[in-house]
Amino acid sequence: MTVFFRPCGDILKAPAPRTDLDRHLYTVISEHIGVEITVDAGVDYEDWVEPVCMLEQAIHLGLEIKVLPAAHLRRAVMNPLYVIPGKACRDILIGRQQKSDPYEMPFFDLGWPAACDSKANHYAELETFHRHAGRKLALADMPGDRAAAGDRKVVFGQGLTSTALGTAMASLAPGDVIVKQVYPGKALPLLTYTLDKDFDASKGQGMFFEDVEFHFARYEGDPASLLVQEKVTMTHETRFFVVGGKVITGAACIESHTPMDDIHWDTTLPPVWEITRNSGEMDTRDRMDRKRTALKMxxxxxxVAEEIAREAPGLDAYVLDVALDAQGEPLVIELNPVASSGLYANNTILLMDAIVAYAENAPHREVESWNPDDFVGDEGPMSPTPIQAFALSTFDTCSLDGEDDEIAGAGNLISDDLFED
Structure with a gap:
């Protein structure tokens, strides 16, 4: 079977290289697909390089690979751009995800992405998250008529313990609070409010409406969909990849970094950080002090991964975002699905090894029948349901990659629960 790889944009148009290592990467990919890659200064470096680093590791493992076009998965698989010969493995999908993928995955016995991938979006239900958040939290319902809400399913034990938005905000007053949509994940912008000690809970809903306007109507009445949280100091933000319940690799959340920033095969967490995310101010302490911080994190x-494994054994693949508080103690920011999360400088050698091992041992899935011959060529039946047709026509080709954690723009218009097995 095959590794299915989807690039972000045109694989033949690479960004301007930053180092000779980038040029070597371009050469390796060119040699294996049989077509020369050219440089286009208009291509976003991080968007293009991150998934290609995963492709490079699949090549080094000697696996059969199909490089896919930007089409729905069945059609893409039947009409690959390039085929790189190699040894068979469990079907794996890596690279950029499309919003149509959840509708297509039931037709494939994929070992990766993990069957639990979207469950990470329900992290606010986890008691482990609440214990390790390092800040005051309150779950709140989306304002509006509960009868208008979708049929949300509780995934984890923390469940739907929630209050009205204004009540949740008042419970954290006085001070600065952040209101974040956690169901569906990151579909509305992150909102910050400064509340005084006399804050009136009845004003909370109106403040929220002023900021999100009519966009909230898509999620009207959704229970426990908003996480109201105390705004606290967070430094040294770090992303860890957990696969098979094990922490595989970690790296600082530095927007300009990719796996090309640390190419050592055995690095699990480079001791390099921005003090505050997107500030540009780097941690310039002695390297040994920074290595102690890396070990602590x-x-x-x-x-945290071991506690999650005890609480939610079915959640064994996810991204864990961690930071340090004002006292230098670690806390959990959030969890994210692995398949759509940005890599930063995470070690793709270790990550790809872990993904292949996970896929080989993953339970086989029952697949829906389809005729591959119907999907050869540019035209053919898709026959989506009306709601699928709306979703597929609305979403971008490349999904959010977990780097824009604070604002997710259009976000998911369809509940994550529709995507779960």
Whole structure:
């Protein structure tokens, strides 16, 4: 079977290289697909390079690979742009995800993405998250008529313990609070409010409406869909990849970094950070002090992963975002699905090894029948349901990659629960 790889944009148009290592990467990919890659200064470096680093590791593992076009998965698989010969493995989908993928995946016995991938979006239900958040939290319902809400399913034990939005905001007053939509994940912008000690809970809904306007109507009445949280100091933001319940690799959340920023095969967490995300101010302490911080955060990530494994055994693949508080103690920011999360400088050698091992051992899935011959060529039946047709026509080709954690623009218009097995 095959590794299915989807690039972001045109694989033949690479961004301007930053180093000789980038030029070597372009050469390796060109040699294996049999077509020369050219440089286009208009291509976004991080968007193009991150998924290609995963492709490079699949090549080094000697696996059969199909490089896919930007089409729905069945059609893409039957009309690959390039085929790289290699040894068979469990079907794996890596690279950029499309919003249509959840509708297409039931037709494939994929070992990756993990069957639990979208469950990470329900992290606010986890008691482990609440214990390790390092800040005051309150779950709130989306304003509006509960009868208009979708049929949300509780995934984890924390469930739907929630209050009205204004009540949740008042419980954290006085001070600065952040209101974040956690169901569906990141579909509305992150909102910050400064509340005084006399804050009136009845004003909360109106403040929210002023900011989101009519956009909230898509999620009207959704229970426990908003996470109201105390705004606290967060430094040294770090992303860890957990696969098979094990912490595989970590790296600072530095927007300009990719796996090309740390190419050592055995690096699990480079001791390099921005002090505050997107500030440009780097941690310039002695390297040994920074390595002690890396060890502290690595051990903390393992502690959290082990607690999640005990609480939610079915959630064994996810991204864990961690930071340090004002006292230098680690806390959990959030969880994200692995398949659509940005890599930063995470070690793709270790990550791809873990993904292949996970896929080989993943339970086989029951697949829906389809005729591959119907999907050869540019035209053919899709026959989506009306709601699928709306979703597929609305979403972008490349999904959010987890880097724009604070504002997700259009976001998901369809509940994550529709995507789960």
């Amino acid at each position: 690595w051990q903390y990530a393992w502690q």
